[in-house]
Amino acid sequence: EAQVTQNPRYLITVTGKKLTVTCSQNMNHEYMSWYRQDPGLGLRQIYYSMNVEVTDKGDVPEGYKVSRKEKRNFPLILESPSPNQTSLYFCASSPQGVGAGANVLTFGAGSRLTVL
């Protein structure tokens, strides 16, 4: 089944304890991205990647890191989490860049992160 898989789905952690949220897609998509969703704010893009070893900042990249060493994986790293990073996180992918043709986003199921 074609899908985007995120782990963990739920996590409660403490301030300053490094964590990684994994994202993997099995559709050979070139484009991958991370979003956070907060009440009343919609989804905001954190980072995106047009292809392997190519990453760019979205609108809210502060406090996050990403890497794209292989096409299928795009982990989101919080080096020193803070309470303001408590949020619902979504990973998404599309075949060839969001702006190219009818390339629609496929989303993962979301990861709910709480930082105490």
Added chain:
Amino acid sequence: GIQVEQSPPDLILQEGANSTLRCNFSDSVNNLQWFHQNPWGQLINLFYIPSGTKQNGRLSATTVATERYSLLYISSSQTTDSGVYFCAVENYGGSQGNLIFGKGTKLSVKP
């Protein structure tokens, strides 16, 4: 950067009613998508529609790029249509891949 505004923010319908959701954007776009987030949080793409009109069953969408808005029509609404509807755009001439979402329209369909 480009601004995306959705209206109304909330909408309550009786089952069987029709509705129109609007997405206004402040600059030219080369990518516009509509998404539905169901009550369990799952996000599903409904339409990729930077211009023109598309239909899929009871849903249709129209984007008038020159006037910088898009409309999502839901006909004969069902309780399963409940959730939040988002539009998202990519600014023409902006960074390819930088997708901006509106704050969404929360739809509740009552039986």
